[in-house]
Each structure stands twice: as structure tokens, then as C-alpha cells.
Amino acid sequence: MGGAYKAALTFKSNIFKGRQGVVGTQMKSLVDLVDHPGQGLFVNYLGKPMAVFIGDATTGDLYEKMSDSQAATFFLNILETYFPGAKAAWTGKIGTTKWRTNPYTKGATSYATAKHTAARIHLGVPVAQKIWFAGEALSLSAHSQLHGAWLSGQSAAYGVLSGLGVAAKPAA
Numbered sequence: 001m002g003g004a005y006k007a008a009l010t011f012k013s014n015i016f017k018g019r020q021g022v023v024g025t026q027m028k029s030l031v032d033l034v035d036h037p038g039q040g041l042f043v044n045y046l047g048k049p050m051a052v053f054i055g056d057a058t059t060g061d062l063y064e065k066m067s068d069s070q071a072a073t074f075f076l077n078i079l080e081t082y083f084p085g086a087k088a089a090w091t092g093k094i095g096t097t098k099w100r101t102n103p104y105t106k107g108a109t110s111y112a113t114a115k116h117t118a119a120r121i122h123l124g125v126p127v128a129q130k131i132w133f134a135g136e137a138l139s140l141s142a143h144s145q146l147h148g149a150w151l152s153g154q155s156a157a158y159g160v161l162s163g164l165g166v167a168a169k170p171a172a
Contacts, residue, residue, distance in 0.1 A: 003056065003057055003058075003060040003061050003064075003099070003100040003107055004054060004055070004056055004060050004097075004099065004100075004107075005053075005054065005055040005059075005060035005061075005063040005064050005096070005097055005098075005099070005100070006052060006053065006054050006055075006096070006097045007052070007053045007063065007071050007072075007075055007094060007095070007096045007097075008045075008050055008051070008052045008053075008094065008095045008096075009050065009051050009052075009053075009072065009075060009076070009079070009090060009091075009093070009094050010048075010049060010050050010090075010091045010093045011049035011050065011051070011086070011089040011090055011091060012049070012089050012090075012091055013049055013089055014044065014047075014048070014049040015049065015083050015085055015086055015089045016043040016044040016049070016051070016083060017044060019083060022043060022044045038055060038056050038057060038058065038059030038060075039053060039054065039055050039056075039059055040053070040054040040055075040056075041053050041054075041078070042054070043083070049089075051075070051079055051086075053075050053078075060100065061100055063096075064098050064100055064101055068094050068096055071094060071096055072090075072094045075094075076090060112143075117140075120137065120138050120139070120140055120143065121140070123137070123138050124138045124152070124155070124156075126159055126163070129163045130163070132156040132159050132160055133156065134149070134152045134153040134155070134156035134157075135149050135152055135153070136148035136149035136152065138152045139151060139152050
């Protein structure tokens with residue numbers, strides 16, 4: 001499992017709208033900030049006064065070691081550079097993830113390493129028509145996403161039913 005850390009900060013008003021190219025309810029991605037490699041930033045999330053920072057790999061691992069208070073200070077300082085007044089407009093609320101250190105997930109994303117994406121196909125082949133695997137890691141078009149897990153699960157379920165000789169109609 002790969003590491004990914006997210007911190008979401010909310011604001012009293014939408015300080016992002018009309019700035020840095022943010023229009024209407026458009027979410028603006030300021031990915032890979034020049035002074036902060038391994039980090040992404042999304043603002044105006046669904047048109048809401050919110051900023052979401054994402055730290056990948058070792059950057060994310062470092063962020064997980066911060067308390068929420070330390071993370072808020074760190075990310076607000078970055079936001080203040082791009083959006084003056086961010087500190088004053090902050091609601092005082094921050095939500096953070098700690099997926100890498102969570103004992104149940106131990107990570108946040110799955111991925112196929114370079115030249116190994118075909119493994120998704122191989123994992124999706126049933127074993128002796130008795131064992132089917134499913135999950136987002138098997139999805140070719142939506143890996144690392146919930147709907148990829150859903151679609152993969154549906155496909156495996158239809159395979160099981162077919163293997164049992166049961167005809168099933170896909171849900172409309």
C-alpha cells in the first residue's frame with residue numbers, strides 16, 4: 001500500500017473563488033507546489049470554502065507525524081502565500097487522515113509498479129472456477145477508487161453465479 005495523507009481545512013468564506021484561476025464551483029488543483037514537492041493542493045472543493053492538501057509517499061509519512069495543530073499551522077502558512085487572508089478566514093477546523101499508521105489499512109492507495117499493470121488482469125482470472133478475487137486493485141479504469149472496487153465486485157459476483165450455472169441479470 002502506498003502512503004497518502006490528506007488534510008482538509010475549512011474557511012468562513014470562500015477565499016479561493018476568483019483567485020488563482022478558480023471559477024464558480026470549479027475545484028482548482030494547484031498540484032506539486034514548487035516549494036513543496038510531493039504535495040498537492042485542491043481549493044474550492046465542490047465550490048465550498050475548503051482547501052485539501054495531499055502528501056504522497058515520504059512527504060505524507062512526515063505529515064502523519066504532525067499533530068492536527070501542527071498541520072494546521074504548517075498548511076495555513078502555505079495557503080497564506082497563495083491566498084492572503086487565509087489565516088484570518090480559517091474556521092479553526094481541520095480534518096486529517098492517518099492511513100499509513102492506521103493498523104487496519106497501513107496505507108491509502110494501491111498501485112501497480114511500472115510495467116506491471118497487467119497484473120490487474122491476471123489477478124482477475126478465477127482460480128479453477130472456484131476462487132474469484134475482487135477489489136479496486138483489479139480495476140483497469142478505476143483502480144485506487146471505491147467505484148473500482150464496486151465494479152470489480154460485481155464482475156466477480158457474476159463470474160461466481162455463472163460458474164454455478166445461475167443466470168443473473170445485471171441491475172438496471
